[in-house]
Amino acid sequence: MIPAPLASFDLLYLAREDHARTGSAWLGVMALQDIPAIAKALLAAGYHLEDISGLDAAEGAVAAYHFDHFTTPGRITLLALAPHDAPVFPSIAAIYQGAEWHERETRDFFGYVFTDNPNFIPLLLPDDMADIHPLKKPEAARASLLTLFAGEGRGSEVQRKAEGFTLLDQPAPTAADDAKAAPAEAKQPEAKADDQPDGGKDA
Amino acid sequence: MTRPIFSDTKGDFYSINFEKGARENTIILNMGPQHPSTHGVLRILLELDGEYIVRAEPVLGYLHRMHEKMGEVKTVGQYMANMGRVDYLHAMAWNWAWAGAAERLAGIEVPERAEYLRIIATELNRIASHQVWWGAYILDLGAFTPILYSFEDREKILDMLQMMSGARLTFSYFRLGGVANDVPPVFFDRLREFIPYMRNRLNMYHALVTGNMILKQRIEGIGVMDVDACNRYGATGPMCRGSGIAHDTRRAEPYGLYDRFDFNIPVYHEGCCMARYMVRLDEIEESLKILEQAVAAIPEGPVLPAKPLKFNAKLPAGEAYYAVEGGRGKIGVWVASDGGKTPYRIKLRAPGFSNLSIFSELAEGTLIADSIAILGSLDLVIPEVDR
Amino acid sequence: MNEFSLWTVFTLVVGLVAILAFIAGNAMALVWMERKVAGFIQRRPGPNQLGPAGVLQSVADAVKLLFKQILKPSNADSIIFFLAPILSFFPVALLFMPLPFSPFFTAYSPNLGLLLILAFSGINVLAVLLAGWSSNNKYSLYGAARGVSQSVAYEIPLLLAVLAIAFQHGTLNLSEIVEQQGGWPWQWNVFTQPLAFLIYFISIFGETNRSPFDLPEAESELTAGFHTEYSGMGFALFFLAEYANMVLVCCVATALFLGGWKGPFLDGFWWFLAKAYGLLFIMMWVRWTYPRARFDMLLNLNWKWLLPLGALNLLATAFVMKLF
Numbered sequence: 001m002i003p004a005p006l007a008s009f010d011l012l013y014l015a016r017e018d019h020a021r022t023g024s025a026w027l028g029v030m031a032l033q034d035i036p037a038i039a040k041a042l043l044a045a046g047y048h049l050e051d052i053s054g055l056d057a058a059e060g061a062v063a064a065y066h067f068d069h070f071t072t073p074g075r076i077t078l079l080a081l082a083p084h085d086a087p088v089f090p091s092i093a094a095i096y097q098g099a100e101w102h103e104r105e106t107r108d109f110f111g112y113v114f115t116d117n118p119n120f121i122p123l124l125l126p127d128d129m130a131d132i133h134p135l136k137k138p139e140a141a142r143a144s145l146l147t148l149f150a151g152e153g154r155g156s157e158v159q160r161k162a163e164g165f166t167l168l169d170q171p172a173p174t175a176a177d178d179a180k181a182a183p184a185e186a187k188q189p190e191a192k193a194d195d196q197p198d199g200g201k202d203a
Numbered sequence: 204m205t206r207p208i209f210s211d212t213k214g215d216f217y218s219i220n221f222e223k224g225a226r227e228n229t230i231i232l233n234m235g236p237q238h239p240s241t242h243g244v245l246r247i248l249l250e251l252d253g254e255y256i257v258r259a260e261p262v263l264g265y266l267h268r269m270h271e272k273m274g275e276v277k278t279v280g281q282y283m284a285n286m287g288r289v290d291y292l293h294a295m296a297w298n299w300a301w302a303g304a305a306e307r308l309a310g311i312e313v314p315e316r317a318e319y320l321r322i323i324a325t326e327l328n329r330i331a332s333h334q335v336w337w338g339a340y341i342l343d344l345g346a347f348t349p350i351l352y353s354f355e356d357r358e359k360i361l362d363m364l365q366m367m368s369g370a371r372l373t374f375s376y377f378r379l380g381g382v383a384n385d386v387p388p389v390f391f392d393r394l395r396e397f398i399p400y401m402r403n404r405l406n407m408y409h410a411l412v413t414g415n416m417i418l419k420q421r422i423e424g425i426g427v428m429d430v431d432a433c434n435r436y437g438a439t440g441p442m443c444r445g446s447g448i449a450h451d452t453r454r455a456e457p458y459g460l461y462d463r464f465d466f467n468i469p470v471y472h473e474g475c476c477m478a479r480y481m482v483r484l485d486e487i488e489e490s491l492k493i494l495e496q497a498v499a500a501i502p503e504g505p506v507l508p509a510k511p512l513k514f515n516a517k518l519p520a521g522e523a524y525y526a527v528e529g530g531r532g533k534i535g536v537w538v539a540s541d542g543g544k545t546p547y548r549i550k551l552r553a554p555g556f557s558n559l560s561i562f563s564e565l566a567e568g569t570l571i572a573d574s575i576a577i578l579g580s581l582d583l584v585i586p587e588v589d590r
Numbered sequence: 591m592n593e594f595s596l597w598t599v600f601t602l603v604v605g606l607v608a609i610l611a612f613i614a615g616n617a618m619a620l621v622w623m624e625r626k627v628a629g630f631i632q633r634r635p636g637p638n639q640l641g642p643a644g645v646l647q648s649v650a651d652a653v654k655l656l657f658k659q660i661l662k663p664s665n666a667d668s669i670i671f672f673l674a675p676i677l678s679f680f681p682v683a684l685l686f687m688p689l690p691f692s693p694f695f696t697a698y699s700p701n702l703g704l705l706l707i708l709a710f711s712g713i714n715v716l717a718v719l720l721a722g723w724s725s726n727n728k729y730s731l732y733g734a735a736r737g738v739s740q741s742v743a744y745e746i747p748l749l750l751a752v753l754a755i756a757f758q759h760g761t762l763n764l765s766e767i768v769e770q771q772g773g774w775p776w777q778w779n780v781f782t783q784p785l786a787f788l789i790y791f792i793s794i795f796g797e798t799n800r801s802p803f804d805l806p807e808a809e810s811e812l813t814a815g816f817h818t819e820y821s822g823m824g825f826a827l828f829f830l831a832e833y834a835n836m837v838l839v840c841c842v843a844t845a846l847f848l849g850g851w852k853g854p855f856l857d858g859f860w861w862f863l864a865k866a867y868g869l870l871f872i873m874m875w876v877r878w879t880y881p882r883a884r885f886d887m888l889l890n891l892n893w894k895w896l897l898p899l900g901a902l903n904l905l906a907t908a909f910v911m912k913l914f
Contacts, residue, residue, distance in 0.1 A: 019456065023307060023524030023537075048434040050526075050535055051557075053550040066524065066535070066552070070433070070448045073455035075524060098436035101263075101560045109271070124264040124589060127216040134272050135548070143520075143541035151521040232728050240810040254732070254885060343810045345801060345882025351632040417802055417881050571732070572884045575811050 002026075002159060003076060005041035009034055012165040017077075018155040024066075025074035027149060027156065029165070032080055032089060035065075039092040039099075042067050047076070049092075052102035054110035054135060055079075058142040059167055061087035061112060079149070081167075082112075091117040109135040217262045221248045229257055236265045240343045240575050243585035247562075249574070256574055259566040261559055267589040274538075274549030279305045279379060280514020282549075287373030289551060290587035292335055295321075295328035295364075296529035298377035303458055304525035304536040305379050308518050314508060317381035318460045319501040323394070324367055324376055325527075326490040326497070330401065331360040332530035333483045336582045340480070341412055343579040344421055349412055356404050359397055366390045379516070381507035394498055398491050405487055413484070422476035426565045426577035429474055436564075437557040440532025441486065441582065445471050445478035452528035463500075466492050476580040483582070517544055531555050531582050555581070555588040602687075609686040617833040618648040620870065627874045655829075658822035663726050666819065670724035675820065675827035678717030681710045682834040689841050690765040692851040692859035704762040707842060708749060711797070714835065715741040718799075718806060721828070722816040733815025736885060737799065737806030743892045744796030744803075750900030751790040754783055754907040755846050764842075768850030773857065778849040785903045787847045789896050791869075794839040796888065798832065801877040803888055810882075840869040 002014065003026065013029040030038055039049075050066035060081045067076040080089055091114040093100040103114040104123035111133040114120065122130060150156060150168045161168075214222065214233075222231055235246035244265035250258040270289055274282050286301045287294040299321060306313065313321075334357045338350025361371045367386050368376035376383050412418060433443040443450055451468045453461040469485035471478035518540035527534045532554025539548040558581045566574040622637065622645055629636025637644030662671055688703030700706060715738055722734020758779070759767045771778050780787045796803040807815030817828045844850055844865040853861035883891075 021307065021310070022522065023304075023456075023526065043434060046430075046434060048439075049437045049557075050533070051437070051537075051550060051552040053537060053548075055539060055548050064537070064550075066537070068455075068526075068533075070430075070443060070450040070455075075456075075526075077524065096435050096437070097564065098438075098557050098560045101556065119260075121217070121220055122264075124267045126264065134269060135275070143539075143547050147520045147541050148522050148539045148547065151519070154521060230728060239813060341881060345804070345808065345810060346878075346880055347628070348632050348878050351634060355633065415881065417883050417887070420887055421881060421884055570884065570886070571811050572808070572882075 003045070003074070005045040005047070006038070006076070008041070009038055010162060011160055012162045013158070013168055014160040015156040015158045015168075019075075021153075021155055022077075023075060024077040026076045028076065028078045029168070030078050030080045032082060035080055035090050036092055036095060038078065039065075039095045042076070043095055046070065049096040049098055049102070050075070052099060052106055054106045054112055055148070056110065056135065056137040056142060057081075057148065058144040060084055061110065062145070063089050063106065063112060065092075079145075081145075087112040089114050091115055091120075093117050109133060111136060217246075217260075218248060221250070221258075221260055224258070225250050226252075226257060228252075235262075240578065241585075242339065242583055245559075245583065245585050245588070247578075249566075249571075251571070254570050254572075256566050256569055256571065259563050259574065261562055263559075263589055265589065266585050268586075270551060270590045271549050274546055276545055278515040278545055279512065279518060280516070282546075283377060283379075284375045286377075287370070287375050288586065289553070289590060290529065290531070290534075290555070290584050291372055292332040292584050293325075293328055293530040294372070294374040295325040295376065296527050296534055298374060299325055299459070300525055300527040300529075300534045300536040302377040302379055303527060304523050304538045305512070305518060307525050308521055308523040308538055308540060309379070309512060309516070310519075311380045311512055312508060313381055313459075314505050315460070315502050316385070316504040317506040319497050320367070320382045320386065320506060321377065321459055322461070322464070323494060323497050323501075324364065324374075324382070326493050327360050327364055327394075328374070329530050330487050330490050331357045331364075333487050334360075336483060336530070337408065337412075337480075340579040340582075341418070343575050344418060346412075346418075349408070352404075352411070353408070356401060359393075359400070363390060363393055363397065366393070378507060379512035379514075381505070381511060383506075385506050391498055391501075394494065398495055398498075401487070401491055405484065405491075408484060413480075419477070421572070422480060422576050422580070424473070425476045425569070425573050426580060427474045428561060428565060432561060432564070436561040438532070438561055439554050439557065440529065441479050441482040442532060442558050442561075444469060444482045446474040447472035452526050452533050456526055458525070458527060464493050464496050466490075476576050479580045479582075515544070517542060518546060526552075529554055531584065531587070532558060551590055553587045553590055555583050555585075556590075559583055559588055605687060606683075610683055613683055613686065613830070613834045613837070616837050617830050618652065620833045620836065621648045621651065623867075623870070624874050624877075627871065628878050631875070631878045652826070655822055655826040660822040660824055661819075663819050665726045667724040667726075670720050671819075672824070674717050674721035674724060675824045675831075677720065678714055678831040679827045679834065681713040682831050682838060685710050685838050686834075686841075688764055689838075690768050690845055690850055691841075691862050692857070693765070699763060699765045702762050703764045704752060704756060704767075707838075708745075708752065711835075711838070712741075712745065714831065717831070718816050721820070722806075725816075725819040727819050729812045729814070729818045730816050733806045733808075733812050733818070736808075736812075737816055740796055740799070740803065740805060740888060743889055744793045744896075747789050747892060747896035747900040748793040748797060750897070750904050751783075751786040751793065752842075752846065754786045754900075754904045755779055757904065757907045757911055758782065764845045764850075768845050768852065771849040771852060773849065773852040773854050775849075778847060780847040783847070783903070783907070785899060786907075787843075789900050789903070790843060790847070792891075792896060794843070795873070795876070796892065798835045798839055798873075800832075800836065800873055802880040802883045804877075804882060805885055805888060808882055836870060836873060837866065840866045840873070843869055 011028045015027045017024045017027050019025055047067040047069050050068050053064045055062040055064055060083050063080045065078045103117050106112050108122055108125040145167050230251045232249040232251050234249055235241040236244040246262040248260045249256055270285050273285055286297040289297045334353040338353035341349040365371050368374045428446050433446050449468045449470045466489045469482050471481050520540055520542040522539040524537045535552030537550040538546050541547045565577050626636045637647035640646040640650055685707050688706055718737035719734050722730040756762055759770050799806050848865045851857055851859055851862040
């Protein structure tokens, strides 16, 4: 069953996850403009914010929000995607005050901008390092969302998917995606066979 | 060369920024980064009206080491050494969080004996962590003696942890798939002796300190936070359990073999410093209970899988979140891998980071002395907050 | 004391020199004792390297403090900054003059000895204020503000407690007050005036800035409070003054409440010192046992409890003295 606070929103993507494998109960992708409204609904339902984290993916700048509930545990991982050249997200610091620091930290590490954060100054890195974002990846090293969030054997049960949202589609329909995915898949079992013949095959 | 006149400088980036919002006729006091009760290098900017705090803003980053970046350039095995340095007081829990996240992603089974040893190590370390907090907190409140009593007991725990891991503070005892090595047989004798000894000492802690009238007046009803505040700031661990939320990651999402153990989650509803104090002391008792059961039930066997993950193993592509109950709250490690030599992204969720972010709200309108009591009750370990 | 003879001048000079030596010696002994007591309470050896049982540790510390560079913060008020430690120490030295260590060992025994002590002990507050003000440091300023309001507040119940004794004995001369008490514990004033003794003993913690009332220098809040910026001998003088003050208030308590030099047998200054050191030990015991009180608790205790009780006690004493 979809968690109640998420039910009323048109998420781009929502999948039930296998907790034993990913640690999350739900994985969702939010539209940028929905972030504050979703946060508000989650707070009203008693969810707390675990963290906000950046992730530099091939498709764009990702902000990952982890929410959990104190009495009915089930981690909700929500992603938001912004273009690399304009990583602007709406701030949720007015709703979750704890988010202020998480957003400032993400700004330090990735250079994201959270609009309406009440005190948007550097947090962990010195103020003269405002242009240096250590966790940003070079273009060539960026991994795709598909590799990271919809890998083989993940066991996601997709509950919702918006029209036109194809980033996390499992079997790649186009030839280009096919070619991209094939070497990655071929590489993985090999790596597993090298390092952990037992555990790797089960996964 | 002329000597710089420091008093003529107008402050640094943060104090200039802080002074912008100041009211008239208030004093801006810069507490830290070198201050006796900020436990390391936390800096807090205070706007004071007499002894009352109008506004408080913690300034972080003085102990920032970018562990998340280090995770992206180190292999999974190498990164284990970082974990002991994130939170030096409860290093075992961070060990577990990283080992757990990597194992979850790679799908490795842990042998049963190793699971038991992990629990023993983590719970011993949790007691040690709470002991340090207890002593340091009372020290913050002006009594010097208790910290020496608690350190005397902590020494016994460190001796045992040294038997397990060889280290006394920054442990790297966990391995992907198990633990580094088995313990010598004498370890269990020491542990069996320690449990009743510590129970005795815990009673002494209460008799010596908990009932003290000055202490009660100092911390009862100070720094009150409710369930809503816990949600808004993501405060976990003793912070939320002191506010009436029976949440413990060991129960909420059982990891390791915690679902086999019988222990209580101490909960207090007052939400004040005293509630958090009591939660932490009660947790020592609960940890002792877990240790007692672990010593009785630990099976023989290997402590690593037959073919463990090599220290330079590649993680399969994907992402995993692993949460562990640390001494300060919910420790989370989020690891994403693209199948490369090193992890693609590691996010460390430090409980102290979220717990400290509530300080501004709690300190508002209190006296300086109260703010010290509140700051101490957050149980901060600055390396963990700054990471 | 009517004529100002050469003999008086001689006793004064000898007394003053003896007192300075007494204070310095006592401060060293007390620092050593404080560390040993702390060590005993905290289950550790304390100083044990220098000399037998570490008795020379204080000497080494004194030498270190003498040789340390004296630093002055820029923008500090030079004159007041260096005046403050001197002002904090020397009035205390003067206050030892009227103390009756024994009928023989009294440097100067004026009729208003008690008044002298109460009046001059107020100067210490001024030193704290000046030190905090001149340091150009916000922590020092807070420490000074706390110190002044605390000392002013605690002087009143202290005065009331002492006045009750003066009423009872009809004199302000410390030697005479001791003379009127007997050698056995039940002949001491602590038995006739237990409430006054309690008020006095609580007040002296506030008066001497000792834990649990060490708010002016609360190290976990204000780093070191009013003497944050002092190093070397500046700090040493404050330190010396604190211990001299402790000795002083305990000596006064001994004279007023515990029968002074009188004991069950063999009257003499040894009884006086033994009793004073007993009180000093209790002060140390308290310091290493209790957490620090908060400021409003401190003032509440004073204005809501000690002051009314002290006034009542004084009233009751006056009433009883009038009746009998």
